[in-house]
Amino acid sequence: MTDGMKEYIVNSLCTGENTTAARLYTLICQLVDDKLISGPVPKKSQGADFVKNWRRKNPKDSMAPLIALRDGSGDRDLVSRLGDGSKFYPLRVGITYLQCFLDYIVVQNRSDCTTILHIDSTHSMVINDYVVFAFGYSDRSGHFFPLIYFCTSQKRAIDIGWCIRYTKRVCLDACGIVLASQFVMMEADKAQFNACVTELPHSIVLMCWFHVTKNVWKKAQAFKVESNYAVNSPLRKLIEHVTKLWVNSHRFSRWQTFRTPRGYAVTNNPLEQYHRTVKIQCHKGKASPSELMKNLDGARLAALNDDVQFASVATASDRLMRLYRLMHKRGCLVVDRLPPVGSVEADLYRVKQSGLRLTSAEQNWSQHLFGQ
Template structure:
């Protein structure tokens, strides 16, 4: 229980439940605390002993006999005594230790245009305030694949340069001399990081330094706190329009009118100055979709999700000693190596999109507009059999005062943020989107960013495809239980109505016969 990070009070309560001990038979909480502290210091490296930390790092040192999934340390040299020289955390000797495995490093042994390289820093993992730098790549489904973790004492330009240099060095050693080449790099809006990325990768790589779009929106939203809701929503919509620009020329055409419209409002003049100065003319202006192929990550969300995993599954949101943190991060690298994780080179539909298509089909918000073979339009247009016209009618939204924003009417699993939902119908032709099933492509802006959209999924379902993999199934002609129940209900109602009509008809006929006989009798 100590190795799993349980608190002394929880361990004491667990002893009482497991062994059925009474209060007098249990050790005191102070005794349990002493035992946990002593055991942790001797066996789990929970102490500040510098020599013991060096011994631990030395035991994890990289060597040619290390297996593909065993974690090892790197990024340091040995001193005159043969011990690791990792620094002591001072300004003169910064602390730096890298942790990884061979399998994690080989994730990047592929075409540099097939991934985005991410570098992010996470905090609050140890008791001495040392940040941890996370390096990895994301695939076309925006899934994160870890490469290495670095524990460092400072965030300096030289530290970032050393991190990237050591990462390239160990990658070349593991891959048999192959160089780590990147095409797209995404990191924080810090000049120190950008300068060192250019310094390390710029010598032999032609790469694009991307800016996290979520970081842009978070900073803009922070500046809009004192702005009325109407103006704030307009600014956010304008920024999203710039983000979804299809090319550099389209972006240049849009940005000037948008900034001019902001100047028309007195409360927005200073917002225009901030936005233009920080996100238009600065070195961190590449936050638009057109800088990367469709489907690739435009935010640091993949690595942010991994940072959350470290804190939830390994550190348990507790600040540890450096020795303990080193072992926990080494375990993390080992677990990521043995966990099967496929690098995806083609997009996949998310659960949200599948749920959204299912809900929209039920409410007729997605309609196939391809003319049938018996129509005149089919004879005049002679459509391509691989092209399906899909009309998206959008989804109604309701405003929730308690949340201060609107929400789509529909299941929670199918709801989408207002500006992303707007991109599904923005610029839609009168007859709907033309979806090409030979390439699984669509002309909507949502597809332009994510390489998949509800229109493509809907068109594939119309043509009896199982998904984006190109496999087909037989046409499903079964009637759902709800439709069958409705049909039976209608049939029963029809039979009942017919019986009533026959009854009244027979009664009327009898009444007519009776009256005729009475008339003859009177005559």
């Protein structure tokens, strides 16, 4: 790789424009072909290694725009007094819109509705490995309505508590109503639990079943399967301990809300599904904190213009209906009406679900991929 090629790559990277090693290699090939840079064309791996090494030695100052805001030298229309991301001066920034809080207050004041505040975090959206939080509420059909977004450099109880207090203050100052959700659903996370019980003492704290089972799965990977398990084995004390802590404990036994239309099953926290939507709207890639807030503002506008109304009656979503039709078509559902109790006919049904059966084409494709 010639000095002229290296100089061109460095100048391109210093402009701050988002680019990739593959894109720069393509441009160099064009410049050599047009005789604007002396050749020969280097190997693609040479270009990729040079870009990787240069970026390692010259990390992007992603905090500069936010520090400029904090110091008052940036856009004066935005809120300053931001932290620098350190442990002692963490970065905490939120973005919301008034209309969403007004809509939430309408739901909270309705006697026929139960309000559930969802609190959850997601990762891989900020290059500094900061955490993104989304707070919102859901209706009986599983639709999620975002209230406020946060980006924090730490994920401690004190940081999550700050986010909750900020949400409560916006609700009180902007709407004149105290945030009083009957339930709050969060991850199976100690920091979130401590923050919720401290800042929302009158709400019943629930743990998302998705996160509970995921944590169990992670822990279980370290153990092997014992085929000849004895009831009186030394593991009995461990089973009793897990049952006491996770099943019977008042702190960890509230795992899920079930607001399910008859004949259908809802297993995911609506906020978990919304995280995927947010990442798509934010281009899925890791951004700087300032770029992230612009992307979250776009997600805010998308949610604001989404034509979904709060439903007090449970209905099946289009996604759930498509899955039901697929399973029904392949004979994976068996439905039996429960017998009457005395002279009273039961309007309840037992639904047995088997695994989704593959078609012959899918089986052939699976054998082609995995050789079995």
